[in-house]
Amino acid sequence: MKAGSSSLIFNGQTFIASDVRTIHYRNTDAQGELPFNLSGNQATGEVCDWRRGNLFLTLDYSTFPMDSYSGRIVSLDSLRLENKRSDDEIRESAGCLKGEILSENCPHCGAPVHWPSGVTSFLLCQSCGSSLNTTKDTVVLMEANAQRKEQENLFTLSIGTKGRLNDTEYLIIGAVRFAEISSYNQNQSEYWTEYLLYNTQQGFAWLIESGKRWRLSETLQTWPDFDSSGNPAGEMLIDHYRGQVEAAAGAFYWKVKQGDLLHYKEYSGKKSYGRNVILCSEQSKDEIVWSKSSPVSYRQMRKAFGLSFDTKEMLSYWLKGDNRNVGSRDNVARIIAMLILIIVNLPAWLSPHLRSPVGIVVSLCALVWIWVSDRYKNDRDYEEERVGTIIFFAFIIFLTVLFNYVKAEDSDSSHSGSSYHGYSAGHK
Numbered sequence: 001m002k003a004g005s006s007s008l009i010f011n012g013q014t015f016i017a018s019d020v021r022t023i024h025y026r027n028t029d030a031q032g033e034l035p036f037n038l039s040g041n042q043a044t045g046e047v048c049d050w051r052r053g054n055l056f057l058t059l060d061y062s063t064f065p066m067d068s069y070s071g072r073i074v075s076l077d078s079l080r081l082e083n084k085r086s087d088d089e090i091r092e093s094a095g096c097l098k099g100e101i102l103s104e105n106c107p108h109c110g111a112p113v114h115w116p117s118g119v120t121s122f123l124l125c126q127s128c129g130s131s132l133n134t135t136k137d138t139v140v141l142m143e144a145n146a147q148r149k150e151q152e153n154l155f156t157l158s159i160g161t162k163g164r165l166n167d168t169e170y171l172i173i174g175a176v177r178f179a180e181i182s183s184y185n186q187n188q189s190e191y192w193t194e195y196l197l198y199n200t201q202q203g204f205a206w207l208i209e210s211g212k213r214w215r216l217s218e219t220l221q222t223w224p225d226f227d228s229s230g231n232p233a234g235e236m237l238i239d240h241y242r243g244q245v246e247a248a249a250g251a252f253y254w255k256v257k258q259g260d261l262l263h264y265k266e267y268s269g270k271k272s273y274g275r276n277v278i279l280c281s282e283q284s285k286d287e288i289v290w291s292k293s294s295p296v297s298y299r300q301m302r303k304a305f306g307l308s309f310d311t312k313e314m315l316s317y318w319l320k321g322d323n324r325n326v327g328s329r330d331n332v333a334r335i336i337a338m339l340i341l342i343i344v345n346l347p348a349w350l351s352p353h354l355r356s357p358v359g360i361v362v363s364l365c366a367l368v369w370i371w372v373s374d375r376y377k378n379d380r381d382y383e384e385e386r387v388g389t390i391i392f393f394a395f396i397i398f399l400t401v402l403f404n405y406v407k408a409e410d411s412d413s414s415h416s417g418s419s420y421h422g423y424s425a426g427h428k
Helices: 087-092 298-305 311-319 331-350 357-372 382-424
Strands: 007-010 013-025 043-052 055-060 067-072 101-105 112-116 122-124 131-133 140-143 162-165 168-181 191-199 203-210 213-219 237-252 261-268 278-283 288-296
Touching: 013 055, 013 288, 162 298, 168 203, 191 237, 203 288, 213 298, 331 357, 331 382, 357 382
Parallel strands: none
Antiparallel strands: 007 013, 013 043, 043 055, 055 067, 101 112, 122 131, 122 237, 131 140, 162 168, 168 191, 168 237, 191 203, 203 213, 213 288, 237 261, 261 278, 278 288
């Protein structure tokens, strides 16, 4: 069985393997009643999780006959629990509660580290990079790393920073820097950073930084419907690539290490989730997860996390298409170019002395060309191509000016010149 590709039929419905792995019960602590005997430190178990929409199926192959568990994914809000504690009440409660932000010093370098209790089990010291275990609400050194990296030079946002997005206050508890590994170019030339956000009530979210572009991403509890090819039904594939972990710091709910390789597929999520939404599958050796992300403007980031205002960066951000509609080319630049072409050439079209049939035909062709140009391309590199597209539009406008003014004016001058000389010949 392979995550993301193997399937089975259960109760007449097709499920996709989402998590296939061997579980090792080594030095595991347990409390309370369990449906199995946890006695040996070296016990192992073969487990596979399957998903379809908001349904799950878990098969445990370590027993005979195998154990199976089926159910559906629910959110905390859907349970409609009453008398829930607020964030302030949780912080004021005595003792160490799930979600409470804890702090200690790194056992290796002594730098302060922070993590939310009970929701993350793995921590990377942002100062020395050492691997720490947090399962007992204290940090235990797993693997030392003496290589110190200056966080402020590596990440735009600092771990421990708070910010408000979509009316939710998040705390940045972790950050991972990825290098894009292309199938046709093994050079790691493009990078992006993912910040793990945490809110006591809402749980986890991801803030993705790619160049000067930002997106807010959340893991899908309900998976999309798939077509016969295994792609989200009705959605278009935008890109596929691999990402390798270059560096990481902070707290995570899984073990992160340098060199981890993940496979990504991005789809337009317009049909299922709305405009500008990207669907993404992230697959490792043992697991596949689905997420959706939406763009966050630079203005929102400045307001939420205090990023500096930079006019040059803002202009570059717009030119690279920060808020473009996924799945279609940028209509804003196209409409602006058409308006400029019409306004600049309108006097020539209305003037009987400058009006040229050739110029009018060229103008109409230019308008059509601008309107359809690059409209049906859907490559992910449009952000980098947008500046070239704008220059291309400017060149077309320049050509129409040549035909409507320079050529027409030359023709009019030669005609006016002959009339002027003939008129002067009859007078002194």
